[in-house]
Amino acid sequence: MKGTLIPAALFVAIAVAPAVSFSAPLSPASGSDAVLSIRSTPEGELRLQYRKEEPGKTADLVSFGIAADYHYINAAGEARIYDYKLRRIFSVRPANSFVNDSLYAEVWYRGMELRNRVMLGGMLKGAGIAASKAPTTTDPFWVETSLGMVSADLPRRELKRVDEKSRVRWLLDGQEVAAVRFEKENAPDAVKLGLRRFWRTVVQVHPDIADALAAGGRMPSELWVTVMSPGKDSTVVHWTLTSRRWEPAAAYPLAAHLAAQPAISDGVFPEIFATLSKEVAERAAPPAPDVYAARADAAIGHGAGLEALLWVLEMSLAQGSPNSPCEVNDVRPFCTLSVRAGPLAKADPRTAVAFMKQAPDEVDRPQFAGLPNAYLLRLLWATRPPGKGVDRKERERDLLAALQASPVANFCKDTGDFYAGEWQPFAAWQAWDFGRLMAGHQSGDLLGSIDTLETSLAAQEAVFF
8 A cells, every 4th residue: 555654553553453243232321220221030039248347447237149040149238139140230329329330340350450460569679679579469469369260370379278177277377267167058050150250240259169168069157358458457357147048039129220430430431431322222324434535535635645554444433343454456435545545644744743662741732623623633642652742531532522523433442441541440341341332343343352351251261150
């Protein structure tokens, strides 16, 4: 494609996004009524209530429910439902604030945080810091305990199980880290298969202990768990069963008429959530390819090569399915317009600044203000290393401007990438989920990589699904 000035990395991303089959996720904007319409069939549920005692704190009553394909925890007026059929996490907070999140987001966070802790531990070891002096956040056992995952890159610390007459204990270096006194009655068969994921998500115990609790097939009448917090002495949390009931036809544990809220309430994410929710609801679609072609042709006509190039790039993103690489004398509009716009864009000194690996500095940004499609550049800049003087808020506003400019599903990929990079996985998945529900989304577009990521997470961390 001689004479074309499309950034190589961007073209590759457009052209080779993995083509995988996909199924639309439940919308993050779906309220509780929509969830209840899917979950209309009652099912058996084991209902438990425990008294939770922790040194220095007032004792709490915590309720749990376990069914074949969901479980929940209800404490201090807040409920968190892990739904394995829908692969969602529903959080109900005081004042009936309801958040509809992706289960994949939590599993991704656990895995990425585990990897980061492993790397930090390796760096400390390489720096000659003894394990005894390193923070507990890098100790292999406590890292795996806090995240509910086992890493093949961490050394296995010997965890000794001691079976006594009245209870089972687990010792680490001779110190008790957990103990349980089981009920005599087995858990109902309908919920036994879900006990491994239950124990990894509701109580902070090492995965090996969680699996042992699940394998026992009985619920604790008492449970003692050592909790290690950064910079603090360890404490023991004592759980005592106060009530147990099997409900053979339980209604789904979510109140009706709750409106879904954004995953995070700070910054402009609530506006991004509202914008994408509206576009999905209205089945909004970006302009047709011939509209983009006309815009690019007009820009070329008055010598605006960078503007034309951006229209061509947006045209490709808006089409959803990627363009195959252009051949010599390729007559497709994407290719002919790229060839015509290329020399003009190259002659524009702003082009080199626009497509650097690092986003432009704040002082360099005003020169792009006159472009009618500068929002596309700002979208691309938001996920690159930021330039000097450009803060997070400005980059986040740039994402919002692009999403409000045109309902291009692929814009949601960059938006989610931004929040994932900011360590906000629930916001990231809400953006990606919205994108995969938009009218212009197609199998094989940039969001196809999220389908692939979810497939990988479900395979590698099957215990959470």
